[in-house]
Amino acid sequence: NAGVTQTPKFRILKIGQSMTLQCTQDMNHNYMYWYRQDPGMGLKLIYYSVGAGITDKGEVPNGYNVSRSTTEDFPLRLELAAPSQTSVYFCASSYSRTSGTSQYFGPGTRLLVL
Amino acid sequence: GESVGLHLPTLSVQEGDNSIINCAYSNSASDYFIWYKQESGKGPQFIIDIRSNMDKRQGQRVTVLLNKTVKHLSLQIAATQPGDSAVYFCAENRGSQGNLIFGKGTKLSVKP
Numbered sequence: 001n002a003g004v005t006q007t008p009k010f011r012i013l014k015i016g017q018s019m020t021l022q023c024t025q026d027m028n029h030n031y032m033y034w035y036r037q038d039p040g041m042g043l044k045l046i047y048y049s050v051g052a053g054i055t056d057k058g059e060v061p062n063g064y065n066v067s068r069s070t071t072e073d074f075p076l077r078l079e080l081a082a083p084s085q086t087s088v089y090f091c092a093s094s095y096s097r098t099s100g101t102s103q104y105f106g107p108g109t110r111l112l113v114l
Numbered sequence: 115g116e117s118v119g120l121h122l123p124t125l126s127v128q129e130g131d132n133s134i135i136n137c138a139y140s141n142s143a144s145d146y147f148i149w150y151k152q153e154s155g156k157g158p159q160f161i162i163d164i165r166s167n168m169d170k171r172q173g174q175r176v177t178v179l180l181n182k183t184v185k186h187l188s189l190q191i192a193a194t195q196p197g198d199s200a201v202y203f204c205a206e207n208r209g210s211q212g213n214l215i216f217g218k219g220t221k222l223s224v225k226p
Contacts, residue, residue, distance in 0.1 A: 041218055105158045107157050108156070
């Protein structure tokens with residue numbers, strides 16, 4: 001299994017541009033998550049999904065949108081990029097959302113907004 | 115506010131020594147804790163976890179200790195190797211919500 005894969009690895013955006021960060025998992029996990037990690041900080045939850053067609057906001061959802069049309073894919077959309085969205089973005093998945101379940105992370109997408 | 119934090123942001127150890135990385139949490143309702151390792155340019159990688167009904171769990175060269183009385187979590191790495199150099203995060207699961215809350219991380223540097 002490839003696990004959790006993310007594309008692109010790195011992207012530079014101009015202020016106001018939009019882009020989609022792709023995330024795919026091949027573990028048949030129902031639960032998927034998007035985090036951002038700012039320098040020297042822990043991960044903050046942006047959005048999560050408990051299954052195809054179901055998404056919900058995390059701690060820092062403003063400026064982002066998500067969709068979950070399939071079990072495998074969970075893209076993250078930035079509509080109007082701002083410098084505050086410069087960060088490293090991690091996608092994760094898990095087979096359960098209950099306590100006692102670890103999440104598996106992708107390699108990350110580094111985004112720079114200028 | 116409630117948070118998961120780390121006592122030491124950086125830790126430097128000699129190869130072969132044991133490492134201890136600490137983490138404090140503030141929510142007594144948290145019932146599941148995970149340690150992740152993050153190497154430079156990579157995503158977090160699961161190391162070991164522990165439930166709140168335990169106070170110790172051992173893996174391969176790693177041990178996690180949980181002290182619920184003082185809300186403290188530690189990760190012990192035996193015979194630290196250069197490959198252990200990374201940032202280590204603790205995370206807590208706050209019961210029914212199911213979302214992990216991450217600490218800021220401790221950078222472990224292993225000197226040869």
